[in-house]
Amino acid sequence: MGQRSSAEHRDLSALAPELSQSLLDWWEIHGRKDPALKPWMFTKDGRWPEPHEHLNVLECWIAEVMLQQTQLSVVLPYWQRWMKTFPSVEALASASLEQVRLQWQGLGYYSRARRIHEAARQLVQRPWPGDLDGWMALPGIGRTTAGGILSSALNAPAPILDGNVKRVLARLYAHERPLSRDQHVFWGWSETLLDRSRPRDFNQALMDLGATVCTPRRPDCAQCPWWESCAAYASGDPSNWPVVEERKPLPFQVIGIGVVINAAGEVLIDQRLEEGLLGGMWEFPGGKQESGEAIEACIAREFMEELGILISVEKELITVEHAYSHKKLRFVVHLCSLISGEPQPIASQQVRWVRLDQLKDYPFPAANARMIEALLQR
């Protein structure tokens, strides 16, 4: 398969009005228009908004960020709780980053929480953005999120390009390269097809189509309003699109973790650096096992290197397997005792002794939450 230029794709711009109409007709009947599913998309009296009506921009912004790489059903309870805790941008801006992280705990991609907090602190100091570039200048908001906010809340004519839309477009045009490539081409298609008179409804319809009909596996083309125009359908097997990326196997590592308990019954935790994996989250200290190294030796070494203390490593508490986006880890967790030294934040932001009943006040990543559960049930 050689290089293809966008000029080799069909030009659907002349057909855009017709495609938009058939998509919106489908959406009126089959779209995910349920206030229990995405409440930020509805008016306060529970109606789908008319074209001239605006929605709560804060609610849409928070939802759009939470929905980055995260499924609708997962986001909903987080969004509900978040809007009760931080009902205004002032409430959000005046909250501590720690409080914000606690609300985000379990959602993943934790830099999103830090960036929302930073954006809120900017927004209470100056007027809110009025256009795409203004929104994109805020931390954590890229073109899709900005377009989502503007089209959802204000019905402004801004295109979007999320995973659903990319898949639909890749099939519609039978694009011959993986979704990670040719971003400008996909953006051009999304903008070409966008219904300028109903951008809110159109964008929602396009995403709903991808999520419910033009699905990754076994697309239900019999229900698709665009089947007659779809190049992938015409090819005979639409599931051949999008073209699959070649994927590398996840690297695997064993991590030794120590739960040090002192005479007062307190446990030692540390806050990770802001940069990198799980930035700013709290954890039980530990680190990578080196080749040929016993796990007990690994844990003792990590505590000496990263906290400057000597510990004795005792019995195992739990082993947790956890897959991140780009690596797979096995955490082997041992109970430990302090022999000598005062813990120092050598490789972390801070270290702290806390009682077991205080652990719930600290944001922990999912793998650590399982360790805490084992510790509390011990």
Add this chain to the structure above:
DNA sequence: TACTCGTGGTC
């Protein structure tokens, strides 16, 4: 461009 950055649903 290519890589990092989480977690849970789904088959």
Add this chain to the structure above:
DNA sequence: TGACCAAGAGT
């Protein structure tokens, strides 16, 4: 049951 993949952004 491991692999794929979600309303992507930042660097």
